[in-house]
Amino acid sequence: MAESPSTSRAPEPVGAYPYTRRVGNLLFLSGVGPRQRGQNGIPGVEVDEDGNVLQYDFESQCHAVFQNVRYILEEAGAKWDDLVDVTVFLTNMKDDFPVYNRLYAEYFASAQPCRTTLEINCLPTPIAIELKCIAALPN
Incomplete structure (x- = not known):
């Protein structure tokens, strides 16, 4: 059975989806951007x-995205080091990579999840980076 833990520190999703979905010992995170909870602006x-x-x-957005991922992980009972796969979407690979x-x-000096980085045309809000993550939770 899948669970969808909620979060009170990460920004509200911009659509009808949960930020996380737990299936067994895997925690799937929906796309996480740099917005901050309760604010309309983007860092x-x-x-x-x-x-x-x-x-x-862009650097401010990166710090905010990483912090939001950390918030979501912690509230779902996971740690940063539990990340096993990170997919990164950038809107400007040439300048921002x-x-x-x-x-x-x-940020990932000790934890070394698999990583894929893609350039895309745009994201749903005026952000330049979004992360999609998978974590393996302890049993």
Whole structure:
């Protein structure tokens, strides 16, 4: 039977889906972005009145995404080191990958999950990074 633990620290999902789904000892995380709970803005993002991105601080978004993943894991009874697979979606591989790769190496210095990084056209909100993760929970 699958469970969908809730979270009170990560941002609210932007659609009708749970942030996590536990099946056996695996915890699946839906796409996690840098938004912060209870706030409309996105860390490091400046938009005009029409919602067009004027500028963004990609490093701020990375830190926020990693923190949100940590929140979700902790509230589901998992730890950062329980991550076994991370899929990363970037909207600007050319400019943002070096920053992302450097920060990823810092955050995952001890835990070494499998990783796939993809460039995509856009995400549902004006964010530049989103993570999809799988963790293995202790029995």
